[in-house]
Amino acid sequence: xxxxxxxxxxxxxxxxxxxxxxxxxxxxxxxxxxxxxxxxxxxxxxxxxxxxxxxxxxxxxxxxxxxxxxxxxxxxxxxxxxxxxxxxxxxxxxxxxxxxxxxxxxxxxxxxxxxxxxxxxxxxxxxxxxxxxxxxxxxxxxxxxxxxxxxxxxxxxxxxxxxxxxxxxxxxxxxxxxxxxxxxxxxxxxxxxxxxxxxxxxxxxxxxxxxxxxxxxxxxxxxxxxxxxxxxxxxxxxxxxxxxxxxxxxxxxxxxxxxxxxxxxxxxxxxxxxxxxxxxxxxxxxxxxxxxxxxxxxxxxxxxxxxxxxxxxxxxxxxxxxxxxxxxxxxxxxxxxxxxxxxxxxxxxxxxxxxxxxxxxxxxxxxxxxxxxxxxxxxxxxxxxxxxxxxxxxxxxxxxxxxxxxxxxxxxxxxxxxxxxxxxxxxxxxxxxxxxxxxxxxxxxxxxxxxxxxxxxxxxxxxxxxxxxxxxxxxxxxxxxxxxxxxxxxxxxxxxxxxxxxxxxxxxxxxxxxxxxxxxxxxxxxxxxxxxxxxxxxxxxxxxxxxxxxxxxxxxxxxxxxxxxxxxxxxxxxxxxxxxxxxxxxxxxxxxxxxxxxxxxxxxxxxxxxxxxxxxxxxxxxxxxxxxxxxxxxxxxxxxxxxxxxxxxxxxxxxxxxxxxxxxxxxxxxxxxxxxxxxxxxxxxxxxxxxxxx
Amino acid sequence: xxxxxxxxxxxxxxxxxxxxxxxxxxxxxxxxxxxxxxxxxxxxxxxxxxxxxxxxxxxxxxxxxxxxxxxxxxxxxxxxxxxxxxxxxxxxxxxxxxxxxxxxxxxxxxxxxxxxxxxxx
Numbered sequence: 001x002x003x004x005x006x007x008x009x010x011x012x013x014x015x016x017x018x019x020x021x022x023x024x025x026x027x028x029x030x031x032x033x034x035x036x037x038x039x040x041x042x043x044x045x046x047x048x049x050x051x052x053x054x055x056x057x058x059x060x061x062x063x064x065x066x067x068x069x070x071x072x073x074x075x076x077x078x079x080x081x082x083x084x085x086x087x088x089x090x091x092x093x094x095x096x097x098x099x100x101x102x103x104x105x106x107x108x109x110x111x112x113x114x115x116x117x118x119x120x121x122x123x124x125x126x127x128x129x130x131x132x133x134x135x136x137x138x139x140x141x142x143x144x145x146x147x148x149x150x151x152x153x154x155x156x157x158x159x160x161x162x163x164x165x166x167x168x169x170x171x172x173x174x175x176x177x178x179x180x181x182x183x184x185x186x187x188x189x190x191x192x193x194x195x196x197x198x199x200x201x202x203x204x205x206x207x208x209x210x211x212x213x214x215x216x217x218x219x220x221x222x223x224x225x226x227x228x229x230x231x232x233x234x235x236x237x238x239x240x241x242x243x244x245x246x247x248x249x250x251x252x253x254x255x256x257x258x259x260x261x262x263x264x265x266x267x268x269x270x271x272x273x274x275x276x277x278x279x280x281x282x283x284x285x286x287x288x289x290x291x292x293x294x295x296x297x298x299x300x301x302x303x304x305x306x307x308x309x310x311x312x313x314x315x316x317x318x319x320x321x322x323x324x325x326x327x328x329x330x331x332x333x334x335x336x337x338x339x340x341x342x343x344x345x346x347x348x349x350x351x352x353x354x355x356x357x358x359x360x361x362x363x364x365x366x367x368x369x370x371x372x373x374x375x376x377x378x379x380x381x382x383x384x385x386x387x388x389x390x391x392x393x394x395x396x397x398x399x400x401x402x403x404x405x406x407x408x409x410x411x412x413x414x415x416x417x418x419x420x421x422x423x424x425x426x427x428x429x430x431x432x433x434x435x436x437x438x439x440x441x442x443x444x445x446x447x448x449x450x451x452x453x454x455x456x457x458x459x460x461x462x463x464x465x466x467x468x469x470x471x472x473x474x475x476x477x478x479x480x481x482x483x484x485x486x487x488x489x490x491x492x493x494x495x496x497x498x499x500x501x502x503x504x505x506x507x508x509x510x511x512x513x514x515x516x517x518x519x520x521x522x523x524x525x526x527x528x529x530x531x532x533x534x535x536x537x538x539x540x541x542x543x544x545x546x547x548x549x550x551x552x553x554x555x556x557x558x559x560x561x562x563x564x565x566x567x568x569x570x571x572x573x574x575x576x577x578x579x580x581x582x583x584x585x586x587x588x589x590x591x592x593x594x595x596x597x598x599x600x601x602x603x604x605x606x607x608x609x610x611x612x613x614x615x616x617x618x619x620x621x622x623x624x625x626x627x628x629x630x631x632x633x634x635x636x637x638x639x640x641x642x643x644x645x646x647x648x649x650x651x652x653x654x655x656x657x658x659x660x661x662x663x664x665x666x667x668x669x670x671x672x673x674x675x676x677x678x679x680x681x682x683x684x685x686x687x688x689x690x691x692x693x694x
Numbered sequence: 695x696x697x698x699x700x701x702x703x704x705x706x707x708x709x710x711x712x713x714x715x716x717x718x719x720x721x722x723x724x725x726x727x728x729x730x731x732x733x734x735x736x737x738x739x740x741x742x743x744x745x746x747x748x749x750x751x752x753x754x755x756x757x758x759x760x761x762x763x764x765x766x767x768x769x770x771x772x773x774x775x776x777x778x779x780x781x782x783x784x785x786x787x788x789x790x791x792x793x794x795x796x797x798x799x800x801x802x803x804x805x806x807x808x809x810x811x812x813x814x815x
Contacts, residue, residue, distance in 0.1 A: 060770035064763065093795045094772060225762060232769045236777070236795075267785060363800050367788030375802055376789060469764050470789060470802025471771060 001049045008086035010057035011475035013114040016144040016484050018054045045154045061101040063209040081161040083109045090118040096239045106196035108160045108167035111139040125248040136170035145481045172238050189216045257476045270364050281348040289341030300333030331508020345387045350488045354480035372455030375470040378408045385415030389620040407463045413616035414451035416444045419562040423611050431604045443612045449672040456679040544649040545603030561617050602656035606649040613645035745806035747781045753811040760808040
């Protein structure tokens with residue numbers, strides 16, 4: 001089996017080409033030791049099997065970030081048969097920089113020249129043959145999005161793999177000084193001149209690749225800062241000369257992208273337009289997702305009933321049936337009900353991402369996000385938190401620095417997700433009839449305020465200092481292809497099912513055990529471990545006005561899944577599942593009396609605030625654990641949200657005991673706003689110095 | 695926060711020492727342009743960064759005053775001494791948009807502040 005690696009800039013169409021080359025035969029994993037995604041796929045050409053490895057999209061191979069290090073090291077160590085470098089022909093100057101660095105690796109290379117259609121549209125004349133001669137590698141014009149030129153690309157790959165010298169290329173010869181330095185280094189570290197990687201190793205020492213330096217035993221660093229800058233300079237000058245010879249550009253004219261940006265990035269209309277897009281995304285997510293959620297729910301209901309019936313007939317023990325239906329099926333079903341929502345949310349977001357619009361959103365939101373110490377890019381994951389925290393946490397992958405990712409992850413749980421809605425509706429209709437919308441709006445708003453406040457606090461404590469050096473290319477707009485969007489949605493859906501599903505399965509079983517057993521064996525819920533646990537933790541909730549074991553336990557079980565709180569209240573308060581189901585469907589009458597008895601008005605108010613803010617659900621925590629690769633952050637997220645919720649709920653309860661609920665709500669909201677204003681005002685001068693210091 | 699240009703007129707600039715520790719220095723507007731005041735030199739210097747370049751004006755990259763890591767990153771993106779660069783969008787708050795090496799880049803204010811530029815000859 002032969003190996004091919006795919007390298008290229010972000011936005012050059014690498015993923016599209018990868019999908020076109022390999023079709024459905026893909027597998028996704030991580031590069032060893034890091035959370036950078038590693039994709040591999042397979043294809044067969046002329047009876048030869050190929051493995052395609054998709055390298056992370058990078059602008060260079062300089063050992064600056066994780067991705068760049070991986071890309072360079074993988075090619076040198078793995079020595080694939082062919083390196084395919086995909087280039088965006090409409091952005092040649094920047095793309096060729098990576099190409100030159102790839103040629104320095106001295107591995108057989110083929111260039112896939114993508115987006116030739118744009119070049120034609122812009123009336124740019126590009127002499128590909130001449131460019132191929134100059135660079136010394138075969139260049140195949142393709143259009144990845146229209147599947148054109150793939151056959152030619154495959155045949156070029158096969159040819160180069162049989163005769164590697166065809167694709168060795170002519171790497172840049174640097175200036176005399178630098179060539180002398182390279183020669184000196186090769187001598188100093190006894191690198192074999194005939195070995196193709198020796199020169200690269202010497203270059204890497206100049207570029208300060210710490211891994212290469214360590215393997216060669218280089219001790220002194222920062223010796224070649226000047227040479228390094230000079231090398232970059234020479235590469236770009238080489239590209240400049242090259243482009244002058246092979247490309248003829250017409251007079252500057254306004255491209256479609258520039259015309260579109262005049263509207264989409266307009267100082268006044270840009271934000272409203274973005275708001276409209278987001279409104280559409282959420283409407284679509286909830287409308288279409290909602291259509292599908294119903295059938296999924298009925299499916300699990302049906303499965304549960306059938307399993308119950310079949311197992312009863314087979315004479316299986318009752319506890320076993322209960323475990324399967326109440327524990328496993330309802331637990332897993334509860335999660336999968338959200339799958340359609342998640343799929344649609346990702347569909348919409350991946351269209352926005354692939355089209356190139358997200359870079360514009362980052363621009364529009366940067367001014368606001370800077371106040372909480374994040375760059376504009378971090379806005380998207382926070383926004384997704386209104387849908388569901390799980391995909392929102394997953395979306396933080398688009399942020400570069402660890403600090404920004406963690407800060408965003410810690411704020412996301414305060415964005416009130418869709419699963420918390422039933423709680424608001426239930427309590428609002430019981431205690432504040434006729435004001436459901438107002439109550440719900442207040443809670444969403446309070447959530448955002450708390451998230452922002454936490455952002456301003458984190459900025460000066462946990463996540464101090466500079467974030468991402470914010471630099472981002474603004475790609476030309478593209479119409480995303482079905483295949484690419486489809487694949488990226490499927491990957492996320494698959495991930496959600498597998499990872500969240502397995503953990504939730506285990507957790508469901510544990511909860512079921514807690515609620516159905518005590519030391520003596522199977523028992524009624526009132527005597528179960530769960531009830532005992534509820535009694536034990538009830539004192540924690542007492543200052544908020546609801547110190548009974550039932551509400552304590554339903555909140556704890558709410559960590560399983562927030563939407564479960566409503567049905568759990570029904571079950572735990574002994575109102576029967578029917579009432580809980582009815583409540584979820586909007587008929588609260590069955591639960592009215594029970595809840596009204598259990599909660600005084602002020603306690604209901606604090607219960608709402610607490611369920612808005614407290615510990616995110618297990619699925620979210622699991623994803624945080626996976627994305628940060630640390631238990632510490634998972635527990636921190638669980639703990640600090642609980643603390644924040646507790647403080648807010650206790651204050652809310654205290655206020656609501658003395659004043660009306662409306663006044664208490666206003667005090668909480670304005671108090672938080674005041675604190676945000678105080679923190680941002682206080683820091684304004686300091687922050688200005690800070691960003692200049694960055 | 696007002697527009698950067700206004701801040702210049704008000705004479706508020708940030709002075710950094712060789713260790714990149716910065717403090718805010720107030721310059722009197724009356725004396726800032728007379729060429730004699732020591733601060734005025736800094737004022738001019740501050741103006742010559744990408745952050746304070748006027749949109750549309752053709753500039754060239756002069757120097758990157760940043761840590762070696764970020765400097766290298768910027769160099770890889772094409773910010774090398776002598777490279778033509780043009781600010782396309784600068785609103786006085788939030789990120790700026792520049793055109794360099796035939797493509798458009800978003801730059802955070804912190805980044806743009808550290809890229810010194812000169813008028814294109």
